[in-house]
Amino acid sequence: MTLKTALALVRKDLRLFVRDRTALFFAIVLPIGLASVMGTALGGSGGGGPRKIKKVTIAVEDRDGSEESRAFVETLRGSGDLRVEVVEDARRLVANGDRAGGLVIPEGYGRGLGAGDVPRVTLYRDPAQQIASQVMVFQLAPVLMQGMAGSMGAGMMGRMLDMLSFPSAGRAEAEAALRTSFDRVGAIVDQLEASGIEWTGASEEGDAPGGDGEGDDDGDGSGFDLMGSLPGFLGLDVEDLEPERDGGIPVSAGASHAFAAMAVMMLLFNLVAAAGTLQDERAEGTLDRLRLTPAAGRAVLLGKMLVTMLLAGCQLAVLFGFGAIVFGVPVGPNAFELAVASFVWAFAASALGLLFATACATRKQMEGLSTLVILGMSAVGGAWFPREVAPDWFQTVGLVTPVAWAMDAYHGILWYDKGLLATPEKDGVIVPILVLAGAGAAMFALSLRLYRRRFDSA
Amino acid sequence: MTQLEPNPSGAAASATTAALEVRGLVKTFGEVRAVDGLDLTVRRGESIGLLGPNGAGKTTTLRILATLAAPDSGDVRVLGLEPRVDGAALRGRIGVVPQEIALYGGLTAAENLSFFGELSGLAGARLAERVDWGLETAGLTERRDSRVAGFSGGMKRRLNLVAALLHEPELVFLDEPTAGIDPQSRNHVFEQVEAIHAAGATLVYTTHQMGEVERLCDRIAIMDRGRCVADGSLDELRALDAVQRGAGVGLRLPPGADLERAARLLRENGIDAEVRGADVDLETIFLALTGRALRDDDTDGER
Numbered sequence: 185m186t187l188k189t190a191l192a193l194v195r196k197d198l199r200l201f202v203r204d205r206t207a208l209f210f211a212i213v214l215p216i217g218l219a220s221v222m223g224t225a226l227g228g229s230g231g232g233g234p235r236k237i238k239k240v241t242i243a244v245e246d247r248d249g250s251e252e253s254r255a256f257v258e259t260l261r262g263s264g265d266l267r268v269e270v271v272e273d274a275r276r277l278v279a280n281g282d283r284a285g286g287l288v289i290p291e292g293y294g295r296g297l298g299a300g301d302v303p304r305v306t307l308y309r310d311p312a313q314q315i316a317s318q319v320m321v322f323q324l325a326p327v328l329m330q331g332m333a334g335s336m337g338a339g340m341m342g343r344m345l346d347m348l349s350f351p352s353a354g355r356a357e358a359e360a361a362l363r364t365s366f367d368r369v370g371a372i373v374d375q376l377e378a379s380g381i382e383w384t385g386a387s388e389e390g391d392a393p394g395g396d397g398e399g400d401d402d403g404d405g406s407g408f409d410l411m412g413s414l415p416g417f418l419g420l421d422v423e424d425l426e427p428e429r430d431g432g433i434p435v436s437a438g439a440s441h442a443f444a445a446m447a448v449m450m451l452l453f454n455l456v457a458a459a460g461t462l463q464d465e466r467a468e469g470t471l472d473r474l475r476l477t478p479a480a481g482r483a484v485l486l487g488k489m490l491v492t493m494l495l496a497g498c499q500l501a502v503l504f505g506f507g508a509i510v511f512g513v514p515v516g517p518n519a520f521e522l523a524v525a526s527f528v529w530a531f532a533a534s535a536l537g538l539l540f541a542t543a544c545a546t547r548k549q550m551e552g553l554s555t556l557v558i559l560g561m562s563a564v565g566g567a568w569f570p571r572e573v574a575p576d577w578f579q580t581v582g583l584v585t586p587v588a589w590a591m592d593a594y595h596g597i598l599w600y601d602k603g604l605l606a607t608p609e610k611d612g613v614i615v616p617i618l619v620l621a622g623a624g625a626a627m628f629a630l631s632l633r634l635y636r637r638r639f640d641s642a
Numbered sequence: 643m644t645q646l647e648p649n650p651s652g653a654a655a656s657a658t659t660a661a662l663e664v665r666g667l668v669k670t671f672g673e674v675r676a677v678d679g680l681d682l683t684v685r686r687g688e689s690i691g692l693l694g695p696n697g698a699g700k701t702t703t704l705r706i707l708a709t710l711a712a713p714d715s716g717d718v719r720v721l722g723l724e725p726r727v728d729g730a731a732l733r734g735r736i737g738v739v740p741q742e743i744a745l746y747g748g749l750t751a752a753e754n755l756s757f758f759g760e761l762s763g764l765a766g767a768r769l770a771e772r773v774d775w776g777l778e779t780a781g782l783t784e785r786r787d788s789r790v791a792g793f794s795g796g797m798k799r800r801l802n803l804v805a806a807l808l809h810e811p812e813l814v815f816l817d818e819p820t821a822g823i824d825p826q827s828r829n830h831v832f833e834q835v836e837a838i839h840a841a842g843a844t845l846v847y848t849t850h851q852m853g854e855v856e857r858l859c860d861r862i863a864i865m866d867r868g869r870c871v872a873d874g875s876l877d878e879l880r881a882l883d884a885v886q887r888g889a890g891v892g893l894r895l896p897p898g899a900d901l902e903r904a905a906r907l908l909r910e911n912g913i914d915a916e917v918r919g920a921d922v923d924l925e926t927i928f929l930a931l932t933g934r935a936l937r938d939d940d941t942d943g944e945r
Contacts, residue, residue, distance in 0.1 A: 468742065468743075468744065469740050469741075469742030469743070469744035470744045470745070470746060472710055472738075472740060472744065473738075473740065473744040473758065473805070473806075474761065475709075475710060476708060476709070476710070476733055476736075476738050477733060477758070477761035477762055477763075478730050478731070478733045478734040478761075478762065478763060
């Protein structure tokens with residue numbers, strides 16, 4: 185009897201479940217949709233072959249302008265793994281957050297190469313774009329090795345013997361032996377690349393040359409730590425550009441990104457919920473009672489807009505206050521810019537919330553749709569992971585979302601210390617702020633039209 | 643269709659004697675004709691009961707009259723104003739007691755009244771005075787600072803009523819204001835409705851409870867399938883031919899007679915008989931005019 189009753193309950197609950205479109209949506213469509221977005225952003229879609237790391241753009245500043253330096257740039261270009269962009273001031277671009285990394289070829293590069301030295305080149309990296317800059321080193325190191333091995337081999341071998349305090353007696357034989365070994369290693373690297381084995385588990389600096397050959401966490405036995413060791417041998421100096429701040433406030437790129445992301449994504453969820461009270465009011469009959477007052481009409485929607493903005497302001501103040509106190513997020517030095525960005529973002533996010541509330545027929549429909557759209561926008565717009573790691577088309581799609589512009593504004597202020605307007609040293613955040621303001625105005629205008637059609641008429 | 647004279651001026655409208663004038667009102671929802679050529683006139687100070695089975699078009703008519711919905715066609719004047727043209731002016735002069743408990747559960751009784759009073763244009767001392775009046779009228783003075791979510795159904799209904807009366811409207815629409823409450827609260831609502839009627843307000847009252855209409859309304863309009871099928875006082879409705887035919891033939895018995903035995907004897911002889919008092923009640927009239935077939939309102943409450 186107990187089992188029979190339980191089975192009857194199972195049948196009843198299954199019937200209710202399959203007839204509840206929202207439940208079906210959350211159970212099936214939402215996970216598939218989000219997994220697709222994440223998969224597309226981080227791993228590409230389809231195919232069972234080896235994963236291809238996306239091309240990363242590297243800014244290259246050739247201060248030498250010699251035949252050798254130009255040949256080096258062409259070698260980089262020809263590698264196919266990096267998108268090379270020759271610029272005037274690579275360091276500024278990186279400090280500005282416009283590029284994840286910039287390579288500077290110093291004056292005298294060609295001369296040093298001709299003399300058998302290993303001239304040093306400098307890679308400036310943006311710590312806020314950790315993934316992209318790490319990818320860049322992984323891809324840059326083999327290129328450096330392949331492109332420079334032939335001409336720089338002697339210099340490199342000499343440096344190695346210097347490091348070992350090798351005596352002059354027998355040095356020529358030792359260099360020849362090392363060169364032979366190096367050529368063999370290069371051949372092995374070529375074979376590894378040809379077989380599609382990726383460079384993993386290597387840190388680009390600080391590891392012992394050659395690594396231990398083990399400890400790779402992908403379990404395929406390819407824990408070859410050459411990438412972490414080669415930069416120094418190849419004459420590559422790596423410098424991470426930390427933003428300079430008055431008062432020396434310590435900042436963390438991770439905390440800066442996290443608080444910017446939470447300010448963007450969670451605000452959207454909360455404001456959609458706040459705007460959704462419009463649906464509740466309609467369902468409970470209080471909206472009709474509001475509409476029966478003499479000054480109803482647009483005032484109802486305007487009131488909803490203002491209250492969601494007020495809630496957003498409070499939420500952002502608490503969030504950034506906590507971030508400043510506990511994580512050292514630099515709120516104080518950028519209070520004005522942060523206030524402006526927060527006001528505009530609160531406006532745009534509130535307008536988006538009202539758009540959901542007025543476009544959907546029921547609260548349940550709104551919750552399902554808004555969850556998918558907000559999570560999707562957050563992924564595409566860079567609130568989950570930096571957009572730089574995603575394919576180019578994915579980054580372009582991200583710009584369609586207000587999340588991308590809000591992230592640009594917040595990250596520009598909190599990490600790159602940008603002001604509203606551009607200065608000779610840095611760009612400003614006025615562009616993303618204006619885009620957000622325009623998008624907010626458009627969404628509010630659209631929600632007004634929908635409100636009049638759906639809520640304020642028969 | 644009778645065309646009404648345009649009369650958009652509020653001042654001039656106040657001079658008219660009709661609180662409601664409806665001619666040829668039509669409202670459709672897709673294929674469903676919720677209101678189908680309704681004609682209705684209500685005099686100022688009158689109390690009219692709007693009766694009808696589910697889906698008869700009562701609620702849709704109320705929503706149109708109260709500026710909440712637009713008609714497809716027809717002429718409507720409420721207090722001399724056109725609802726879709728002079729909506730803002732009209733809303734300040736009418737009150738609507740909705741069928742739902744349209745209150746904010748998270749706010750206290752006083753906060754609810756204060757909010758709706760403010761939106762109705764009240765402010766300062768006048769607002770405070772009317773809030774106190776509303777709480778006292780609803781019998782909730784002692785619970786003024788309690789959240790409405792914790793109220794009983796009757797308490798909510800009473801508060802729902804006074805929330806529509808704070809601005810002292812000239813015309814009040816009451817849409818089933820006593821649904822789901824106990825006899826004490828129902829009686830309390832009746833007393834308040836009688837009080838506002840006595841104070842001069844015009845009432846339009848919809849309900850399925852015939853007794854309420856008999857007690858509260860001077861006049862009754864019965865709607866069916868979007869039209870007004872009968873309109874008049876209770877006595878006038880009793881005199882209608884359709885009612886007389888539907889009521890059948892009465893059999894008057896002497897005082898003390900065994901009514902049940904008489905009815906049983908009639909039934910045993912093949913005559914459909916039932917026992918009831920001498921007067922035809924409103925429910926009998928209602929069924930005679932609208933029929934006994936079940937009405938399933940499938941328009942999702944739109945009518």
